[in-house]
Amino acid sequence: MLLRQLILPITSLVLLSACGGSSSSEGNDTYPSSYLQFYNGSANSATTTLTLTDSDEVESTLGTATFGDATSLLTVNTETYALAFSYTDNSGDIQTVLEGQVSMKTSQKTVLFMVDNYEAPKILNLSFLRDDELDDQFKIYFANLLAENKSMDLYISSSTEDFDDADFVATAGQHGFSEAYTFDSGSYILYLTDAGSKTVVLQSPVYTFSYETEYVLALRDNAGPLKRKIALDVIGNTTSVYPLEDINSNAQFRVYNSINDLDPAQIYTGSTSGTPVFTDLAADTLTSYVEIPHGDYRVTLTANEGSSQIPNGLLTLNQGQSKSLVFYRDENNQPTVLAVTDSATPQVYDFVFNVVNVVPDFDNVSIYFVPPGKTMETTSYYISSINDATSASITLPLDSYSILLVRKDLNNNKTLLAQTDEIEFIQGSTYLLVAEKDPDTETGYKLSLQY
Structure with missing residues (x-):
C-alpha cells in the first residue's frame, strides 16, 4: 500500500462574495509572498481574463484561461484585491462576466475556479499554506467541478498496481474540495468512482508527480464533440494543465x-x-x-x-x-x-476548427475570414499559407464571416479562387473547412464549410 499522510484541512469552498479561504497567519521563508492562480472550469465559457485591482486602485492582469486551462502561478502582494473576470466580444469590447474580491495572505496559494454556466458563473476559492517541508513528496487536493450534483471518490495506486490494490484518497461533492494528502514522489494511476461505489468510471494513464509541491486534481465535464465524458485535470504551478482521460x-x-x-x-x-x-x-x-x-x-x-x-x-x-x-x-x-x-473546446464564444487544403494545383494557398465591415486586407483572421494536403487550425470569435480562398504568386499578386457567402457560426458546432477543386464552379475551386 502507498505511504500517505493526512494533512489537516485548511481549505474552504466559497463564492467571492463570501469570506476567503482559511489558512495559518504564519508564513515561511521559502514562500515569503502570496500566490494566485485562475482555472477556467466553465464549460461554455469564452477565453477569460482575470484582472486584479489593489487598494491603491492599481490594475493588473493575472492572465487568461480557456476552458480546462489555467493561468500560471503569479506572485502578488499580501492584501485584498478586487477581481474582474472578462472576455473580449466580437466587436472588440471587453465584457465583464463576474466581479468579486479575494484576500491574500503570506505564504498562501489561492486557486480561483470558475464554474457553472458562463451567463451566471460562480467562483470557488481553494486556499492553502504552501508546504516548505516536502522531501521527495507531493500533495494533492481533489476538486469536483462537475455540473451534475453528485459526489465522487478518488483512489490512487502505484503505476504497477491496479484498482484492487488502490488506496482510497477522498470524497468530494459537487463544487467541493478534499483535504490535502501527501504521497512519495513517483508514478501513479488515479481512479474515480461514484461515491461509495467500487465501479471505476475513470482510470487515468500513468502520471508522474515529479515536483515537491501541491497539485490540484480537478474533475470536470468534457465539453468537446464527444459527449457525456469527464476528465481529470492536473493543475500545478504553470499554465500547462495536463488532462487525464479515461484509458478505457x-x-x-x-x-x-x-x-x-x-x-x-x-x-x-x-x-x-x-x-x-x-x-x-x-x-x-x-x-x-x-x-x-x-x-x-x-x-x-x-x-x-x-x-x-x-x-x-x-x-x-x-x-x-x-x-x-x-x-x-x-x-x-x-x-x-x-x-x-x-478541438475539444466548447465552441460557444470562440470557435477552434480545422482547415484542410486538398487543392493540388498550387504549393500553398491563403485563407481569409472577413467579418462584416472588414476586407481581406483589414481582417485580423487569416491563414497566410497552407500547403497542399495539409491542415491548419484557427480560432475565431463568434460572428459572421465571408471566407476567401486566395492564391499568391511570387510577386504577391493575388488571385481569388473561391469565396463563400456570409456565414454565421452556430454555437456548439464543430466546424471543418475544406479547400478543394470543383469543376462545376467558374474558377474550378471551392470552400466547403461543414459541421
Missing part, C-alpha cells in the same frame, strides 16, 4: 468525401468483408460522428460496386479523441485520406 474511453470520427467521381462511397474500418461504418456517402458530404473503441484502424473507401480505392489508410484514435477524415485525390489523381484532430 471510446473515441469517435467522422468523414468528409471530396472525391466527386466516388459518389456515393462506402467507408470501412478493418476488413471490407464486414459492414461499412458509413454507407452511400455522397460527395461533398460530412457524416455525423460515430463512436468506436480507441485504437489503430485501417480505413478503406470503396465505390458502391465494391472496388477498393484506399486500401491502406491509417486512423489512430486515442482515448476521448475526436477526428475528421477527409478523402481526396492527390496530385497524382490517386485517392487518399487525411486525418485531423478536432
Whole structure:
C-alpha cells in the first residue's frame, strides 16, 4: 500500500462574495509572498481574463484561461484585491462576466475556479499554506467541478498496481474540495468512482508527480464533440494543465468525401468483408460522428460496386479523441485520406476548427475570414499559407464571416479562387473547412464549410 499522510484541512469552498479561504497567519521563508492562480472550469465559457485591482486602485492582469486551462502561478502582494473576470466580444469590447474580491495572505496559494454556466458563473476559492517541508513528496487536493450534483471518490495506486490494490484518497461533492494528502514522489494511476461505489468510471494513464509541491486534481465535464465524458485535470504551478482521460474511453470520427467521381462511397474500418461504418456517402458530404473503441484502424473507401480505392489508410484514435477524415485525390489523381484532430473546446464564444487544403494545383494557398465591415486586407483572421494536403487550425470569435480562398504568386499578386457567402457560426458546432477543386464552379475551386 502507498505511504500517505493526512494533512489537516485548511481549505474552504466559497463564492467571492463570501469570506476567503482559511489558512495559518504564519508564513515561511521559502514562500515569503502570496500566490494566485485562475482555472477556467466553465464549460461554455469564452477565453477569460482575470484582472486584479489593489487598494491603491492599481490594475493588473493575472492572465487568461480557456476552458480546462489555467493561468500560471503569479506572485502578488499580501492584501485584498478586487477581481474582474472578462472576455473580449466580437466587436472588440471587453465584457465583464463576474466581479468579486479575494484576500491574500503570506505564504498562501489561492486557486480561483470558475464554474457553472458562463451567463451566471460562480467562483470557488481553494486556499492553502504552501508546504516548505516536502522531501521527495507531493500533495494533492481533489476538486469536483462537475455540473451534475453528485459526489465522487478518488483512489490512487502505484503505476504497477491496479484498482484492487488502490488506496482510497477522498470524497468530494459537487463544487467541493478534499483535504490535502501527501504521497512519495513517483508514478501513479488515479481512479474515480461514484461515491461509495467500487465501479471505476475513470482510470487515468500513468502520471508522474515529479515536483515537491501541491497539485490540484480537478474533475470536470468534457465539453468537446464527444459527449457525456469527464476528465481529470492536473493543475500545478504553470499554465500547462495536463488532462487525464479515461484509458478505457471510446473515441469517435467522422468523414468528409471530396472525391466527386466516388459518389456515393462506402467507408470501412478493418476488413471490407464486414459492414461499412458509413454507407452511400455522397460527395461533398460530412457524416455525423460515430463512436468506436480507441485504437489503430485501417480505413478503406470503396465505390458502391465494391472496388477498393484506399486500401491502406491509417486512423489512430486515442482515448476521448475526436477526428475528421477527409478523402481526396492527390496530385497524382490517386485517392487518399487525411486525418485531423478536432478541438475539444466548447465552441460557444470562440470557435477552434480545422482547415484542410486538398487543392493540388498550387504549393500553398491563403485563407481569409472577413467579418462584416472588414476586407481581406483589414481582417485580423487569416491563414497566410497552407500547403497542399495539409491542415491548419484557427480560432475565431463568434460572428459572421465571408471566407476567401486566395492564391499568391511570387510577386504577391493575388488571385481569388473561391469565396463563400456570409456565414454565421452556430454555437456548439464543430466546424471543418475544406479547400478543394470543383469543376462545376467558374474558377474550378471551392470552400466547403461543414459541421
